[in-house]
Amino acid sequence: MVTVKKRQLLVFFVFAAAVLLAPFFLKGNYLLNVLVFVGINTMLAIGLNLLLGYAGQISLGHAAFFGMGAYISGIITSRFPVEPFLIIFLAALCVGVIAFIIGFPILKLKGHYLAMATLGFGIIMYIIFNETVDWTGGPSGLSGIPNLRVGSLVFDNDWNNYYLVWVFTLAVMLLSINLSRSRIGRALRAIHDSEVAARVMGVNARILKVQIFTVSAVISAVAGSLYAHVMTFIAPASFGFNFSVELLTMIVIGGLGSVYGSFLGAAILTMLPELLRVFQDLDIVIYGLMLILMTMYMPGGLIGGMEAAVRFALKKIGKGENNNAQA
Amino acid sequence: MLRLENITQVFGGLTALEDVSFSVKEGSITGVIGPNGAGKTTLFNIVTGLYTQTKGEVFLGGENISFLNTEELAKLGLVRTFQNVELFRQMTVLENVMIGLHTKSASGIFSCAFKLPGQIREEKYILQKSREWLTYTGITDLADITAGNLPFGKGRLLEISRALAAEPKIILMDEPAAGLNSRETAELASLIRKIKESGVTVVLVEHDMDLVMDICESIVVLNLGKKLAEGTPRQIQENPAVISAYLGEG
Numbered sequence: 001m002v003t004v005k006k007r008q009l010l011v012f013f014v015f016a017a018a019v020l021l022a023p024f025f026l027k028g029n030y031l032l033n034v035l036v037f038v039g040i041n042t043m044l045a046i047g048l049n050l051l052l053g054y055a056g057q058i059s060l061g062h063a064a065f066f067g068m069g070a071y072i073s074g075i076i077t078s079r080f081p082v083e084p085f086l087i088i089f090l091a092a093l094c095v096g097v098i099a100f101i102i103g104f105p106i107l108k109l110k111g112h113y114l115a116m117a118t119l120g121f122g123i124i125m126y127i128i129f130n131e132t133v134d135w136t137g138g139p140s141g142l143s144g145i146p147n148l149r150v151g152s153l154v155f156d157n158d159w160n161n162y163y164l165v166w167v168f169t170l171a172v173m174l175l176s177i178n179l180s181r182s183r184i185g186r187a188l189r190a191i192h193d194s195e196v197a198a199r200v201m202g203v204n205a206r207i208l209k210v211q212i213f214t215v216s217a218v219i220s221a222v223a224g225s226l227y228a229h230v231m232t233f234i235a236p237a238s239f240g241f242n243f244s245v246e247l248l249t250m251i252v253i254g255g256l257g258s259v260y261g262s263f264l265g266a267a268i269l270t271m272l273p274e275l276l277r278v279f280q281d282l283d284i285v286i287y288g289l290m291l292i293l294m295t296m297y298m299p300g301g302l303i304g305g306m307e308a309a310v311r312f313a314l315k316k317i318g319k320g321e322n323n324n325a326q327a
Numbered sequence: 328m329l330r331l332e333n334i335t336q337v338f339g340g341l342t343a344l345e346d347v348s349f350s351v352k353e354g355s356i357t358g359v360i361g362p363n364g365a366g367k368t369t370l371f372n373i374v375t376g377l378y379t380q381t382k383g384e385v386f387l388g389g390e391n392i393s394f395l396n397t398e399e400l401a402k403l404g405l406v407r408t409f410q411n412v413e414l415f416r417q418m419t420v421l422e423n424v425m426i427g428l429h430t431k432s433a434s435g436i437f438s439c440a441f442k443l444p445g446q447i448r449e450e451k452y453i454l455q456k457s458r459e460w461l462t463y464t465g466i467t468d469l470a471d472i473t474a475g476n477l478p479f480g481k482g483r484l485l486e487i488s489r490a491l492a493a494e495p496k497i498i499l500m501d502e503p504a505a506g507l508n509s510r511e512t513a514e515l516a517s518l519i520r521k522i523k524e525s526g527v528t529v530v531l532v533e534h535d536m537d538l539v540m541d542i543c544e545s546i547v548v549l550n551l552g553k554k555l556a557e558g559t560p561r562q563i564q565e566n567p568a569v570i571s572a573y574l575g576e577g
Contacts, residue, residue: 175440182439182446183425183432183453190415190426197413200375201493202401202430211436 005181012177015260016170023162032158036230038263038270039165040223043172045250045262047219050176052248053257054185055212056192057107058115060244061122065217067129067239068095069224074145074234075135084148088225092218099217103210122244129236141235148229161230168226172219176259188212189257249287253294255301264302328353328528329374329405329497334383336369336552343369344552347383351497351545356519356529358539360563361549362572367532368410370549371499375407376400388496402430404496408486410505410532416475420466420485423474424457427492431456457492464488464518480511487518497528504535516542540564548572 026032048062072091077084106117129136136142147156148164155164179185190198191205199205228234250269255261269287276286298305330350336343344366351357359367372378374385376397384393387405395403415423432453434446461467464484469477474485483503490498503519504512512535519542523529533539539546540560548556548563550572556563563569 178442179436179440182450183429183434184436184439186418186422186426187429189418189422193415193417194413196377196397197409197415198426199397200401200407200413201426201489202398202406203426204398215436 008177008181011260012174015173019166019170020163023159027159032162034271034274036158036161036165038267039162039169040227040230041247041250041266041270042263043169043223043226044220044247045254045266046172046176046259047216047223048247049251049257049259049262050179050188050212050219051216053251053255053261054180054188054192055209057209057213058111059118059213059216060115060241060248061118061120061125062216062220062247063239063241063243064122064125065095065099065220066224066227066243067125067236068098069221070228070234070239071129071136071142071224072221073225074142074228077146077229078142078144084146084229088222091225092221095221096214096218099214100210103213104206107206107209107213119241119244122241126236126240129239136236139236141233143233145228145232145234147232155229165226165230168222172222173259173263180257180259184208246287249291251301253290253301255303258301258303261301261303268302328355328388329530330386331370331374332384332386334370334373334385335381336366336373336378337381342552344373344380344549347549347552347554349547349554349557351528351530353528354523354526355544356523356531356542358543358546359530359532359549360534360536360539360546361555364551365549366552367549368501371407371501371532374499375405401493401495404494405499406490406493406495406497407499408483408490408501408503410501412479412482412486414474414477414482414485414489416473418474419471420474420477421454421457421461421470423485424460424489424492425453427460427489428453428456430493460488460492463491479506480508483507483511483515484518487522491522491527495527497530498522500529500531500533502532502534504533504538512538 022035023032026035044062044066047065048059051057051059069091072094073084073087076082076087076090102121106114106121109117130139132138147154149155153160155161187198187203187208190201190203191208195205227238246269250265251262252265253268254263254265272286276282279286294301300308328351332348334347335345347366347370359370361367369378373380376392376395376399379394384391386392387400387403390403392400392403392405415426418426432449434443434449437443438446458467458470461470464487466481466484466488469481469485474482477485483506487500487503500519504515507515516538519529519531531539531543543560546558546560546563547554548566548569555572556566556569558566
């Protein structure tokens, strides 16, 4: 058990080191810019994965929390001379409170009904982003959002933004890994498998679902705030139903209930449009195809598939050794 | 220990239970039997807070628990197992038992995410205790297997291990011998006796009459939602009303 824990920590450190060293190999490369958005999407995917992959509660409206974080940060910092980092915190707090309040009635619902309720919430928020023109700028967007700064360090280029976003992302990853390996993580998976049995064992499913919904929303809001400051311009189109579905696709492709799977899915879905640019509008067809093939042949996502492949390979090697020993 | 007073449960126009009262002595094994549709599982669902009864009250050690919900009852030391074995199928055997210790630990989301010292200590305790319970029920060698892959009989044992890990005062078992072969049933009987001897009160719903007559000290017979008889195994076996209910005469 100790070795498993150590191995997990090692995996995380190797991953973190790779992330932090990557820019040195990509200096001046357009890919660095894409990787900034991979980081933001990884955060969002992990947030949704805590809810869907662990607790088994679906949300089709997660883009709304992302948008709320972005707009709260964007509106306040573009109008008032306040410390933007403070507003990230404030936005996270506001979104957390809202998620907590709507979580109680919404999470009483199950399956399709929960999907519909969260979908409705997402659409309502999307309409609000569009219609409160005085605040959000409406469909034409909100511009003039300042970059974040620490002293004389301004986060206004890909290099700086990369480190800004990935420090947050790595923190979210580490905290989520810790959470998933704890009594809370186990309780969430227990709710996923059998809510009634979890309750019989003393897991307060109702409260815990609302709590993880709130955590998930807070992570999305932080990602939203960072997005607003990195882009300096935001528009409602980034926070609509399509994006909620894209987030869902990320974690299904990467791996439900896996932190690294969230990263993998986010990386693929962020980079794919760049690679598939030659196919133009065909990319949406390719997403759909991937989603179908994944659910059919790799329900554990890419991470699950890779783990199965490694296990299979180890077994083969093990067998080979046994045969050798016998010979 | 456990006392039911005038429990009545009405579903729509159907009366599933009518005016059922009985009590369970501390440290005993009590069996609840009856033909199909007698209301046995409904009774368990009421006691464990999954249903709210139409009328009547339930007491646990003198405390009125009629309106407590399931998770609060688990904290008070009342747990159950299910007729169809409700495991956390995608988790390992060990992790299933670790859930049993949920009420024995308290770390919240924050301390789990930040791995605060208290949480690390608690996690060690949970792991160590869980391994002890696997040893207790004799399934240590299955610890790392995914629960969904277990054969049925082992699944039963796991469900009982998980319930025991909550260190309950009273454990309700819904047809623990259903689907078990005769050897497994014999092992179950000795495990239930061992549980009782450790001071835990056991209540079981069961169709296997040999098992019930063998291990129960007192038996409650339900028929069509009403209590038909109550007594020692011998008294029940000789009760004419019970015999006619089971043989469909009268």
